[in-house]
Amino acid sequence: MEKKIGVYICTDCEIGSALDIDQLRKVAKKMKVPVVKENSLLCMKEGIEFIKNDIDQEGVNAVIIAACSPRVNYDTFNLDVPLIERVNLREGVIWSHPPDDEDTQMMAEDYVRMGILKMQKMEAPEPHKIEDIVRSILVVGGGIAGITAANEAAMAGYDVSLVERDELLGGWLAKLHKQAPTKPPYTDLEEPLIKGLIKEVQQNSRIKIYTSSKIEKIEGAPGLYDVTVRTNGTTESFKSGAIVLGAGVVPYDATKITHLGFGQYPNVITNYMVEELASKGQIMRPSDGKPAKSVAFIQCAGQRDEEHLPYCSATCCVESLKHAKYIRNQDPSVKVYIFYKDMRTPGHYEHFYKAIQNDPGVFLTKGDVKGITEEEDKNLVVEVENSLIGEDIQVGVDLVVLAIGAVPVTALGEEKLPPGVNPGDAFIPYVMIETDTLNLDYRQGGELPALSKGYPDSNFICFPYETRRTGIYAAGPVRSPMDMPSAMEDATGAALKAIQCIELASRGEAVHPRAGDTSSADFFMQKCTQCKRCTEECPFGAINEDEKSNPLYSVTRCRRCAVCLGACPERIISFKNYSVDMIGTMVKKIEIPDEDEEKPRVIVFACENDAYPAIDLAGLHRLNYTPFVRVIPLRCVGSVNLAWIADALSKGIDGILLLGCQHGEDYQCHMATGSHLAEIRLSKVAETLDRLKLESGRVQMTQTSIADYYKIPQILDDFLEKLDGFGPNPYKGF
Numbered sequence: 001m002e003k004k005i006g007v008y009i010c011t012d013c014e015i016g017s018a019l020d021i022d023q024l025r026k027v028a029k030k031m032k033v034p035v036v037k038e039n040s041l042l043c044m045k046e047g048i049e050f051i052k053n054d055i056d057q058e059g060v061n062a063v064i065i066a067a068c069s070p071r072v073n074y075d076t077f078n079l080d081v082p083l084i085e086r087v088n089l090r091e092g093v094i095w096s097h098p099p100d101d102e103d104t105q106m107m108a109e110d111y112v113r114m115g116i117l118k119m120q121k122m123e124a125p126e127p128h129k130i131e132d133i134v135r136s137i138l139v140v141g142g143g144i145a146g147i148t149a150a151n152e153a154a155m156a157g158y159d160v161s162l163v164e165r166d167e168l169l170g171g172w173l174a175k176l177h178k179q180a181p182t183k184p185p186y187t188d189l190e191e192p193l194i195k196g197l198i199k200e201v202q203q204n205s206r207i208k209i210y211t212s213s214k215i216e217k218i219e220g221a222p223g224l225y226d227v228t229v230r231t232n233g234t235t236e237s238f239k240s241g242a243i244v245l246g247a248g249v250v251p252y253d254a255t256k257i258t259h260l261g262f263g264q265y266p267n268v269i270t271n272y273m274v275e276e277l278a279s280k281g282q283i284m285r286p287s288d289g290k291p292a293k294s295v296a297f298i299q300c301a302g303q304r305d306e307e308h309l310p311y312c313s314a315t316c317c318v319e320s321l322k323h324a325k326y327i328r329n330q331d332p333s334v335k336v337y338i339f340y341k342d343m344r345t346p347g348h349y350e351h352f353y354k355a356i357q358n359d360p361g362v363f364l365t366k367g368d369v370k371g372i373t374e375e376e377d378k379n380l381v382v383e384v385e386n387s388l389i390g391e392d393i394q395v396g397v398d399l400v401v402l403a404i405g406a407v408p409v410t411a412l413g414e415e416k417l418p419p420g421v422n423p424g425d426a427f428i429p430y431v432m433i434e435t436d437t438l439n440l441d442y443r444q445g446g447e448l449p450a451l452s453k454g455y456p457d458s459n460f461i462c463f464p465y466e467t468r469r470t471g472i473y474a475a476g477p478v479r480s481p482m483d484m485p486s487a488m489e490d491a492t493g494a495a496l497k498a499i500q501c502i503e504l505a506s507r508g509e510a511v512h513p514r515a516g517d518t519s520s521a522d523f524f525m526q527k528c529t530q531c532k533r534c535t536e537e538c539p540f541g542a543i544n545e546d547e548k549s550n551p552l553y554s555v556t557r558c559r560r561c562a563v564c565l566g567a568c569p570e571r572i573i574s575f576k577n578y579s580v581d582m583i584g585t586m587v588k589k590i591e592i593p594d595e596d597e598e599k600p601r602v603i604v605f606a607c608e609n610d611a612y613p614a615i616d617l618a619g620l621h622r623l624n625y626t627p628f629v630r631v632i633p634l635r636c637v638g639s640v641n642l643a644w645i646a647d648a649l650s651k652g653i654d655g656i657l658l659l660g661c662q663h664g665e666d667y668q669c670h671m672a673t674g675s676h677l678a679e680i681r682l683s684k685v686a687e688t689l690d691r692l693k694l695e696s697g698r699v700q701m702t703q704t705s706i707a708d709y710y711k712i713p714q715i716l717d718d719f720l721e722k723l724d725g726f727g728p729n730p731y732k733g734f
């Protein structure tokens with residue numbers, strides 16, 4: 001496409017009074033931009049018409065809006081042209097720097113230069129539309145989350161294949177005698193909702209149910225998965241567009257909590273066993289079949305304990321209150337004791353908790369259960385320390401119930417490190433746990449990457465159902481501890497995400513966080529050395545390999561994070577609108593004042609997901625920060641190619657700051673491992689800089705979030721101060 005670039009400079013929002021607009025026009029003209037205009041109402045109807053007129057009459061097809069931040073007026077400037085670029089003069093320059101000032105003006109001119117250069121280097125992406133897209137969803141797991149996801153997807157008009165390992169649908173909830181209150185006054189037990197939901201899926205003609213079945217293999221990619229299911233020795237294959245994983249949890253193995261006596265004393269049972277006993281009638285002692293006359297519940301039996309389950313399972317407190325009510329309803333003479341670390345009954349469950357507290361037959365106290373001993377008649381003595389009554393107590397009971405926690409199905413298997421990662425490596429981004437659940441045909445492993453607790457990695461704040469495999473959405477307790485209403489809400493969200501993925505893939509668009517992006521990675525394969533860096537470092541398993549180790553890219557698995565672009569030592573991976581060359585040339589276009597002017601120059605490579613918005617917010621709040629920085633937004637700091645750093649430093653840039661999202665176990669990186677990879681790669685740059693006799697501190701990475709916007713001026717000042725200690729870059733002027 002032959003580009004005709006038009007630069008449109010807005011003079012409203014104080015831009016016209018704070019900057020020398022004539023000078024900005026000259027900058028653009030000097031770069032041979034054919035159409036350069038200013039307008040005082042660019043985001044208004046008249047301004048848009050003004051640009052549209054040039055599109056229609058002058059043939060402008062590459063529009064640069066030099067005005068407000070690209071994060072605002074997105075729809076307003078979404079003009080019908082192949083290429084649009086925004087230059088942030090408002091939040092990024094004049095709202096964060098003094099008006100009518102030489103340094104502010106230099107900053108604006110650099111941004112205009114970089115914007116034009118970016119446009120000159122960019123090509124319009126061509127979306128890879130999937131013509132034969134499969135508009136059906138595979139739901140793995142027939143418990144509350146799976147059933148809800150299947151129902152919701154079917155109601156939205158999508159066919160569903162629901163695969164359950166057990167003979168019956170419903171999972172653990174189908175075994176419940178009653179469910180905890182979900183309706184006002186939130187004090188009464190209810191009939192389990194799951195029974196009605198099972199009927200709904202069974203009667204829905206859009207839902208095909210496979211019970212006693214397991215997934216044997218999933219090949220392909222979002223929009224076009226090939227699924228093989230094995231049922232009682234026979235296999236069946238079908239296609240699916242996206243996947244919801246609602247495989248649920250299993251109870252923790254109570255025999256591992258040795259001091260609580262399960263498996264050793266017959267009258268120590270688990271909360272899961274109470275449901276079965278209650279469904280059969282009265283709750284009896286296993287040792288002699290006699291009705292229990294006193295029952296102790298021990299909360300957090302293994303949960304919130306680093307030796308067992310380090311997390312709260314989210315349901316056991318309410319379940320024990322429910323069990324207390326079973327017992328008291330059956331026989332009001334039975335005494336119930338509940339020993340807890342903390343009673344966790346959020347939301348409306350608090351009413352239920354109060355109702356049980358008001359029952360004189362239920363004694364609740366905080367305390368640490370140190371152990372259980374058995375007496376000759378098989379009665380039990382519970383020893384409690386640090387109780388609320390201020391002394392250690394011993395309570396004799398007929399029956400003890402351990403409120404054990406739940407383990408996600410995704411945690412049940414042998415842990416393996418990802419390809420290319422060795423034990424003891426500084427960077428272990430996730431583990432693969434072979435659970436025989438999805439059996440994906442992915443180079444990076446057959447299941448979903450998991451963090452330390454075995455959950456399939458959906459813990460980052462912005463995208464609750466996301467996993468590290470595009471098109472596969474985890475829902476319900478398999479992704480995080482949660483109760484039934486939360487699991488249903490979760491499953492609805494995951495079903496919608498699966499639908500969204502199918503529809504975006506059909507249009508050749510990325511899913512979030514770059515939803516709507518139609519670009520895709522191009523590999524210049526003639527120069528590929530088969531080093532495997534891209535396949536190993538892609539956070540989303542988007543690149544398989546052929547038998548000769550050539551990368552095999554999948555466009556619908558790809559999230560367009562460009563982490564592969566940062567990984568490739570040969571620099572042969574690029575996007576039409578994002579490449580090593582494009583950013584590298586922008587870096588080179590920054591004007592470097594002479595050393596004696598004492599105006600340092602610092603490049604801030606800012607992640608577009610958190611860091612760039614934080615800098616923008618600093619501008620919006622009119623926080624002033626140093627005018628010596630030039631901010632370049634990136635898809636992820638994991639996309640930083642070391643060539644950019646080398647280019648910048650050899651041109652005389654004094655320092656480079658990477659602003660990325662938090663990484664590590666509680667990561668907030670929108671591209672999962674990108675931020676952490678950037679840090680690892682930077683540690684290698686440091687060695688190179690030391691060899692070049694350039695201080696390694698000139699390149700630094702800092703983690704930030706949108707909420708930290710008010711810290712931006714200080715972060716930048718601190719870095720400038722550090723650079724001041726090094727003095728000017730000796731390569732300045734070369």
Ligand code: SF4
Pocket residue numbers: 521537538539540541542543553557558559560561562563564565
């Ligand atoms: S852009 Fe990101 S998701 Fe796509 S192949 Fe590269 S590293 Fe993987």
Ligand code: SF4
Pocket residue numbers: 523527528529530531532533534535551567568569570571572573
């Ligand atoms: S990182 Fe680059 S050179 Fe290495 S396998 Fe991937 S494309 Fe080829």
